[in-house]
Amino acid sequence: MAFRRKRIELISSVYFGTIVGVFLTFVVSLVFRPFFEGYADEAGRELQSLLSMFLGIGLVYVCISLLWQTQGDFRFIIPYVEFNRELKGTRPLVLDTSVIIDGRIVDLLNTNVLDNPLVVPRFVLAELQAIADSSDRNRRERGRRGLDVMNQIKSIDAIDLRIFDQQLPESNDLPVDAKLLALARELNAKIVTGDFNLNQVALVQNIPVINLNQIAGALKPIFFHGEETAVHLVKPGENAGQALAYTQDGTMIVVDDGRDHIGKEVIICITSILQKPSGRMVFGKFVRTKEPDSPSRAGTR
Known part of the structure; x- marks a missing residue:
């Protein structure tokens, strides 16, 4: 009631974590019940209730934390609720390194044209940091610009920016572009890029792409023959x-x-x-x- 905008992942984690934690508390209490059979007085029952209470609080906390932290690592389907790698709601947009360094994505987001959740993989941030630490001056400036753009995107309140930390097992040894394609396929997302080659490979693999260069071309002034x-x-x-x-x-x-x-x-x-x-x-x-x-x-x- 205090927080109007509640994420379904958090609500589901609390709900199912509490159920599983209470169930485990009941099971563990049954296991240790024989040890308390010799304490039939009031003090023994109070001690048993106190231990069960602390045990329940601890198990519920552990279950909720486990579900919340690992919700993207497994599929746990229950009617109307799904813990899944796929992000629910509007189709997410996965940003690649080139579009972050380009910087035009910030202007596009400020127009409120896009209300999709943005996903930035951890390996893209690692690539940006590697470029920013490069010994080449031009590459270093490009990397720092990319990190500045990330901070600008993060400061836009209307944008749901998510850093994707999980690493897909099948893409561990792949280059960054291949990892992006694998992640977009896994999340059923669109790739936002300014890289022509990545655009072409994604289209071959039937992965939807938003190319900022094509958007810019569509918005250029229109000239007519004879004008x-x-x-x-x-x-x-x-x-x-x-x-x-x-x-x-x-x-x-x-x-x-x-x-x-x-x-x-x-x-x-x-x-x-x-x-x-x-x-x-x-x-x-x-x-x-x-x-x-x-x-x-x-x-x-």
Whole structure:
């Protein structure tokens, strides 16, 4: 009654732990009953009751603790209640190392789009720590960024973050990616990643994947053939006369006849759009230099 949000695992552990503890107390009391047959007076009965009480408290505590700490290590099915490795409720999301280091997952979680429980395996945290302790400066910075992202995720109150400590016996000697796939299959979970190779292997094994790069691509500004838009040309392109511009989300825009206007904001006409697995490229043709007071399209620079 004091705690409104009670986890079913805790309630079930207390309930069944108490039942098993009381039953064991009864059995142990029967075993030791012959030793008290010589004490038929009131003091002997009080001593027997006192010992049974302390024995019951100890056994109930041990049973509840054992069920609570090992609930993910075995299957114990009773009608309406199940102790199981599989996390109940909304399908959980297993985060891999790349998506934690990337950091965009924090912004996504702050939008409240995802309300699934997040699962971070202990071996992923160990890999992050190993990267953070690397002698290579770039790897060390990536590892420390990943640990900072983990602390940011942990600080989001609306997110149910769970550190999965159990090690699946069949995946002890496997690499990290293979362990992630095995864990996602065991928990019936989705993998959240930014690793293209892990994405492809998971799809081959029929394991659902959420790829942050695909999400980012789906949310990029949409351009239409023949549309005119304003961009800021930043550097020359590969071919003669070409210049490059970039949107705020990193989409490259290749502008024909724009090299003479690098450093300026110009109006271009979209000629084609190329979608690749690595991202989207937009091609356009220079139309005119943008007037200072004319409106520009949001999302380009």
